[in-house]
Amino acid sequence: MAVQSVEVRAGPCRRNFKFVNGVYGTTLTSVRRVNLLLKFFRMGDSDFNELLRSAEQLSAAVEGNGELPQVERNLRQILEASNELWSRVTQPSSQDNQVQAHLLLGSRGVDLPQISQKLNSLSARRTFEPLDPVADTDIVSYLRNEKENAILSIIEQVHKDTFELNRVQQLQHMLGEWKQMRYEIMNAMTAPSGELVDLRGMPQRTKLAGSAVSGLSSIEAAYAKEVRNYNDHVLKGITRPNLFKILAKASESFDDKKVADMWKMVKAMVDIPVTPRGDQMKSRSSSQVERKIVSQARKYLENRYTDFMNSIISENLAQAMRGGIPGTLPLVKSFVRVKIQSTLGLEGIQVDGMPLWPLVYYCMRAGDFHAALHCLKQAGSSVDEFRAVVEEAANSSTQRPGSRSESIVKLQYRRHVRSATDPYKRAAYCALVPCDPDDLHSEVMTTADDYLWLRLCQVRDQADSENKLTLDHLQTTILEEYGESYYHAHEQPYLYFSMLFLTGQFEAAIEFLARGAGARLLPHAVHLAAAMHEHNLLGVSQSVLAPLISVDPVDKPPAKRLNFARLILLYVKRFEASDPKESLHYLFLLRSMNDPYDRNMFAASAAEMVVDASPTNRSLLIGRIDMGQRLPGILDEFQINVEDVINISAETLNRKGLLEDAVTMYDLAGNHEKVLSLMCSLLAQVVSQKSTPGSLRSRLQDTANDISFRYQGTAIQAPAESVAAFYTLRDLMVFFDQFHSEQHQNALRTIADSGLLPLHVREVDERVTALRRVSAEITGALADVLLATMTILYKLYQKLRSTEPGDEVAREQQLCDLREQARALTSFAGTIPYRMPNETNSRLVQMEILMH
Numbered sequence: 001m002a003v004q005s006v007e008v009r010a011g012p013c014r015r016n017f018k019f020v021n022g023v024y025g026t027t028l029t030s031v032r033r034v035n036l037l038l039k040f041f042r043m044g045d046s047d048f049n050e051l052l053r054s055a056e057q058l059s060a061a062v063e064g065n066g067e068l069p070q071v072e073r074n075l076r077q078i079l080e081a082s083n084e085l086w087s088r089v090t091q092p093s094s095q096d097n098q099v100q101a102h103l104l105l106g107s108r109g110v111d112l113p114q115i116s117q118k119l120n121s122l123s124a125r126r127t128f129e130p131l132d133p134v135a136d137t138d139i140v141s142y143l144r145n146e147k148e149n150a151i152l153s154i155i156e157q158v159h160k161d162t163f164e165l166n167r168v169q170q171l172q173h174m175l176g177e178w179k180q181m182r183y184e185i186m187n188a189m190t191a192p193s194g195e196l197v198d199l200r201g202m203p204q205r206t207k208l209a210g211s212a213v214s215g216l217s218s219i220e221a222a223y224a225k226e227v228r229n230y231n232d233h234v235l236k237g238i239t240r241p242n243l244f245k246i247l248a249k250a251s252e253s254f255d256d257k258k259v260a261d262m263w264k265m266v267k268a269m270v271d272i273p274v275t276p277r278g279d280q281m282k283s284r285s286s287s288q289v290e291r292k293i294v295s296q297a298r299k300y301l302e303n304r305y306t307d308f309m310n311s312i313i314s315e316n317l318a319q320a321m322r323g324g325i326p327g328t329l330p331l332v333k334s335f336v337r338v339k340i341q342s343t344l345g346l347e348g349i350q351v352d353g354m355p356l357w358p359l360v361y362y363c364m365r366a367g368d369f370h371a372a373l374h375c376l377k378q379a380g381s382s383v384d385e386f387r388a389v390v391e392e393a394a395n396s397s398t399q400r401p402g403s404r405s406e407s408i409v410k411l412q413y414r415r416h417v418r419s420a421t422d423p424y425k426r427a428a429y430c431a432l433v434p435c436d437p438d439d440l441h442s443e444v445m446t447t448a449d450d451y452l453w454l455r456l457c458q459v460r461d462q463a464d465s466e467n468k469l470t471l472d473h474l475q476t477t478i479l480e481e482y483g484e485s486y487y488h489a490h491e492q493p494y495l496y497f498s499m500l501f502l503t504g505q506f507e508a509a510i511e512f513l514a515r516g517a518g519a520r521l522l523p524h525a526v527h528l529a530a531a532m533h534e535h536n537l538l539g540v541s542q543s544v545l546a547p548l549i550s551v552d553p554v555d556k557p558p559a560k561r562l563n564f565a566r567l568i569l570l571y572v573k574r575f576e577a578s579d580p581k582e583s584l585h586y587l588f589l590l591r592s593m594n595d596p597y598d599r600n601m602f603a604a605s606a607a608e609m610v611v612d613a614s615p616t617n618r619s620l621l622i623g624r625i626d627m628g629q630r631l632p633g634i635l636d637e638f639q640i641n642v643e644d645v646i647n648i649s650a651e652t653l654n655r656k657g658l659l660e661d662a663v664t665m666y667d668l669a670g671n672h673e674k675v676l677s678l679m680c681s682l683l684a685q686v687v688s689q690k691s692t693p694g695s696l697r698s699r700l701q702d703t704a705n706d707i708s709f710r711y712q713g714t715a716i717q718a719p720a721e722s723v724a725a726f727y728t729l730r731d732l733m734v735f736f737d738q739f740h741s742e743q744h745q746n747a748l749r750t751i752a753d754s755g756l757l758p759l760h761v762r763e764v765d766e767r768v769t770a771l772r773r774v775s776a777e778i779t780g781a782l783a784d785v786l787l788a789t790m791t792i793l794y795k796l797y798q799k800l801r802s803t804e805p806g807d808e809v810a811r812e813q814q815l816c817d818l819r820e821q822a823r824a825l826t827s828f829a830g831t832i833p834y835r836m837p838n839e840t841n842s843r844l845v846q847m848e849i850l851m852h
Helices: 036-042 045-063 075-089 093-106 112-121 124-128 139-188 218-236 243-254 257-269 280-284 287-315 328-339 356-365 369-378 381-394 403-417 423-432 448-458 471-487 493-502 506-519 522-534 564-572 580-590 601-612 615-622 642-656 659-669 672-686 696-710 720-740 744-754 761-771 776-780 782-801 808-831 838-850
Strands: 003-010 013-020 023-027 071-073 624-626 629-631
Touching (some): 071 075, 218 243, 218 522, 218 580, 243 522, 257 287, 257 493, 257 522, 287 328, 287 448, 287 471, 328 369, 356 369, 356 423, 369 381, 381 403, 381 423, 403 423, 448 471, 471 493, 471 506, 493 506, 522 564, 522 580, 564 580, 580 601, 580 615, 601 615, 601 642, 659 672, 672 696, 672 720, 720 776, 720 782, 744 782, 776 782, 782 808, 808 838
Antiparallel strands (some): 003 013, 013 023
């Protein structure tokens, strides 16, 4: 049998032909070169012999090459195939892409022309553009048009509503942030000066290495000890100590006379009727309380002046000739001997060799009207009218004469006393009765205490045509007309504070003390406010979001209200990181107040402190989980539901976007639903990443393993979908760890156990159906899972192809199984009712094709 071989060359490829018994055998290595076969048949006889020899040489090589299968065809079949191929490859070059697409997809059983027709039938432009009107007689078209128009109108309305809702929510969020920022800026603003509280006024203190670090100074620590002792009595339900007394006693260790005098004044002034319930400001504006404030202030100033006279006498004992007789009158006589060096300008009436009116005035200044009356009785009948009025005032509880007596004294003052040269006589008349409120008697009264005492003596319950000096008028004069600049308040903070406090303006006095002198006196202001609040003597703001000092329109001017909660929070902010237990004791003072969300202010403030705390302090405050149970923290020592604090902290952290910390808080509170929901959201974002030590993914994986371990054997109070999603994401974390570490077989077993993807074609429908019940977090990671799984299959396929020849049957079966698994993944990706990224689909198809 003759064998003839022919080699036809065209470019880099070649074609081998073998002629056997009139039948040509051909091995095709490239379809695009078959067109040259026509040229072969057109050649002349002279060239046939030469080609025959070349064909015989190539035939031997072709027969020995086992890679290319042999196909037997007769001449007619070869001619038909050649013509068909020639017609395809000679089409215009612009259709090369379409031809290759036909060839590629046709080999996989995909009918490209049919798909093209289906795609052309889908037109987004026709779907979302307004439909053309049709004739009313065309019922079918009319109904179809109306239906489509209704659908389009609904889509457009939902689109508009969604954007509008998004705009409104964004605006509300921005306004909320600005409002919160405004309140924070106004945190320490004050009406009189507009200055801010400088929290840097007191530097932070730290102890040496090896000892506990504290942000409290010695003064603050002494105060904090007493506050903690007071709260312990409250928590134990035993009799509470007087907070004013214990804080005043603590101040004695400061070695600061001004601070001691301040607390002494406070103890004298707070002895006023308290209001067990109701608004303190309304109670303080009553006539009874106002008279008590004036009386207490006068008594304090008179006792203070008595101490002053004693100090002057002690410095001038020889001149004073004090003697050993007790009482106000001997004291005043000794003081007058030292004070009055000249009688020039004084009236000639004398008592025991000393001028009368200085004795009367200083007896009144010391608060002893009976001593003044004794002097007047010794002066004779020339002062009988004034003596009678003084006697009436001395026997009165308010040390004020009656209205008829006041009229007599005023008339006598206008006729005779106003023009008198004796300043002490004029001062005595005006101190007893407000004869001339505009006269400050600067010759006699040289200090702020003297001025205030005179004004308090002249205060009356009701204003009249001659005297307008009521208590609220005096308060307005000191606070607004004179103000801080007149008293040089920042150079003399205790002076201005006393002027405000002695006139019953407790809130304005505390606010000034908190910010005055560079906030150096803030600890004293805070503890004074705390004592007054505990004894229900402080007028607090209606809202805890108000500025530090504010005006309520319903209050009697010039009353101010102090935001006690803000003052405490300002103070605590300085050392809450270093002294969390002391901070909680101060926040405990807010237990009777509510925040804007009607939550207990102590719980809300403690929750905010937990949110801002470091992990160590956070565990110290609310405890931690050990062996499935929460160990108690410092907060458990207080009368508070710690779970409420934990839930508030968790909600705040969740709202701020600190989801990892929020998971810890919800876990402490035992809120399984929130824990699993947030964990699914967090795990879905990092599930496909490569794990590195200390990264977010690593921390979340440890948390997920810990939670799944502790939740074993317990009834999880959460929807089944959340539980399934959590455990699925946990398994996917393991899967991607195995994928990144190239543990391909283990990764395939993990993904198979998860039941998420089909690894056989028969499982595709079942997995697609099950996917409809999967949460959004799982479907969001589905593209990465598919790509990772297909990559594993492709790498296993490549590895198996490159192994040394062995059991070919087993290897072919393994390759076939891998191709089936890849086909199952691509079928699954094309069937699921979710939009996959185009790149994902293309890579899946590409890797599957490369496995054939």
